[in-house]
Amino acid sequence: QVQLVESGGGLVQAGGSLRLSCAASGIIVSSNRMVWYRQAPGKLRESVASITSSSNTNYADSVKGRFTISRDNAKNTVYLQMNSLKPEDTAVYYCFTPWGNYWGQGTQVTVSS
Secondary structure (H helix, E strand, O other), X not given: OOEEEEEOOEEEEOXXXXXXXXXXXXXXXXXXXXXXXXXXXXXXXXXXXXXXXXXXXXXXXXXXXXXXXXXXXXOOEEEEEXXXXXXXXXXXXXXEEOOOOEEOOOEEEEEEO
């Protein structure tokens, strides 16, 4: 059974940083494309960052230069380092893998101005 468990969300002031974690079980993150999505209130869920099995990364234009996706193969965990946070980054952040279409439960990120 595949499980993706996000953590690391919270309340931070604009300009601050957070690091989200996505701990995986039942799937090897280094062998699969992993994606961070977010969904703000009243908006569609959007892709924020992704990393492939060959470590190619891709970012939404809105987060380029501020967010970094990475993984720790030994811990089977994917991270999203978020710097220079803005109020518009406020959303629930989800971990996702296209392999089997699995989602995590989400973690709330709130950025105050």
